[in-house]
Amino acid sequence: MASRFVDRAVIHLAAGNGGNGCASVHREKFKPLGGPDGGNGGSGGDVLLIVDPSVHTLLDFHFRPHARAGNGRPGQGSNRNGAAGETLELRVPDGTVVLTEDGEVLADLIGAGTTFVAAKGGRGGLGNAALASRARKAPGFALLGEEGEARDLVLELRSVADVGLLGFPSAGKSSLISVLSAAKPKIADYPFTTLVPNLGVVTAGDTVFTMADVPGLIPGASQGKGLGLDFLRHIERCAVLVHVIDCATYEPGRDPVSDIDALEEELARYTPALGGDLADRPRVVVLNKIDVPDAAELAELVRPDLEARGLRVFEVSTVSRKGLRELTFALGEVVESYRAALPAPTPTKIVLTPRAVDDSGFSVEPDPDEPGAYIVRGPRPERWVRQTDFGNDEAIGYLADRLNRLGVEEELARMGAEPGSQVTIGDYSFEWEPSTPGAMTHLAGRGTDPRLENRSRVTAAERKEARRIRREGEPEPDEDAGE
Numbered sequence: 001m002a003s004r005f006v007d008r009a010v011i012h013l014a015a016g017n018g019g020n021g022c023a024s025v026h027r028e029k030f031k032p033l034g035g036p037d038g039g040n041g042g043s044g045g046d047v048l049l050i051v052d053p054s055v056h057t058l059l060d061f062h063f064r065p066h067a068r069a070g071n072g073r074p075g076q077g078s079n080r081n082g083a084a085g086e087t088l089e090l091r092v093p094d095g096t097v098v099l100t101e102d103g104e105v106l107a108d109l110i111g112a113g114t115t116f117v118a119a120k121g122g123r124g125g126l127g128n129a130a131l132a133s134r135a136r137k138a139p140g141f142a143l144l145g146e147e148g149e150a151r152d153l154v155l156e157l158r159s160v161a162d163v164g165l166l167g168f169p170s171a172g173k174s175s176l177i178s179v180l181s182a183a184k185p186k187i188a189d190y191p192f193t194t195l196v197p198n199l200g201v202v203t204a205g206d207t208v209f210t211m212a213d214v215p216g217l218i219p220g221a222s223q224g225k226g227l228g229l230d231f232l233r234h235i236e237r238c239a240v241l242v243h244v245i246d247c248a249t250y251e252p253g254r255d256p257v258s259d260i261d262a263l264e265e266e267l268a269r270y271t272p273a274l275g276g277d278l279a280d281r282p283r284v285v286v287l288n289k290i291d292v293p294d295a296a297e298l299a300e301l302v303r304p305d306l307e308a309r310g311l312r313v314f315e316v317s318t319v320s321r322k323g324l325r326e327l328t329f330a331l332g333e334v335v336e337s338y339r340a341a342l343p344a345p346t347p348t349k350i351v352l353t354p355r356a357v358d359d360s361g362f363s364v365e366p367d368p369d370e371p372g373a374y375i376v377r378g379p380r381p382e383r384w385v386r387q388t389d390f391g392n393d394e395a396i397g398y399l400a401d402r403l404n405r406l407g408v409e410e411e412l413a414r415m416g417a418e419p420g421s422q423v424t425i426g427d428y429s430f431e432w433e434p435s436t437p438g439a440m441t442h443l444a445g446r447g448t449d450p451r452l453e454n455r456s457r458v459t460a461a462e463r464k465e466a467r468r469i470r471r472e473g474e475p476e477p478d479e480d481a482g483e
Helices: 059-063 173-180 228-235 256-269 293-308 324-341 379-386 393-406 408-414 460-472
Strands: 008-014 047-051 066-068 088-092 096-100 105-109 115-119 150-157 163-166 198-204 207-213 240-246 283-288 312-315 363-366 374-377 422-425 428-431
Touching: 008 059, 008 115, 047 096, 047 105, 066 088, 105 115, 115 150, 163 173, 163 228, 173 198, 173 207, 173 283, 173 324, 198 324, 207 324, 240 256, 240 324, 256 283, 256 293, 283 293, 283 324, 293 312, 312 324, 363 408, 374 379, 374 408, 379 393, 379 422, 393 408
Parallel strands: 008 066, 047 088, 163 207, 163 240, 240 283, 283 312, 374 422
Antiparallel strands: 008 150, 047 115, 096 105, 096 150, 198 207, 363 374, 422 428
């Protein structure tokens, strides 16, 4: 079974979820007040796209579009942190472009080993040992792990070639690349023999360059006719574009000049997604099949007109090999000139952008769908809400303290929020109960939280007194006490 060439695939990625933190208290004989010892949860694994020169197609993603990284393990007691989730590495061909479903380019992966983080794993939740403080010496809660990022991405393969061969079907592009390189494309005497791009390595003296043969173009290819639209992307990176013209065609209304005009019109209509412009690429014209007498006469006739346009013209024959050496060295010169004009590669700079002094890290705005309600936006408060166990009152109190220290309650009060107003943070909505001193809350001693007090719980002193009474029995009433 012949292998399939796939140069576009839609993939569905899911990074690993972070593990939950552990809420545990150290218990050991003869060691009272052992304190919290819950470990942190492990972070979820990332999904990475890595360029691998041994991969030449996106076929694997066509059949297996879903991929998921490993989840982080939850923390455990005795300060044991959970293991991080396994990172998933997906190998892609050189020249792969990563886009969103809306067509936005996220990454252009060129060069072996180039890596792109396609989906970020979720953070692991902190255990109660890491949450202990002077105010909460033995937290009875831990933070939940974050969910990993889930993304739907589009992968497009755009061949990394120096020379791109363009032409109508059966113009002889496959034959040309087969005699100039070791590539062995399918060659036959009927249109659209080439269904996939072919790459070949060509040597011209000390210059080595790659050549790409794309399926034949027809008028309307830039709008989706024929096979051109699917493969025009493979010429976006080419340093020089070569028009391969069939001078021996017997189709009515066809001649070399009109063929070039039709090809140039399709190139002008095609807009590369990478932002380049194909109009400024050097052009070379190859008048092919001059081994046919009528074709040789036609080539001599149209050559002056093409050279008058500033095009370099070469008359070649893949059968007799005439003109191939001159063409090879001319293409090598153009490629060398293009490479010399490229800016020198510079190492990647790490740019640190400090946060602005007046940036609070969040914003509060009225809810457009609910009168008197408010929406809090910001990466930190949204992450804190996702990591909160709302089945634990102490965890809710800890969240309220964090939002208070960040200034969320103060901003809500400034915006005119009233006690009981609906506040939405991320996917959660709740009624706001102010806890700041300026919002009519009563102060408490350090280390206490009046929102979490449970008066029905038996204290340690009460349990101690109960044990003493059981050991000694109830004291008899003093008869003289009433006198």
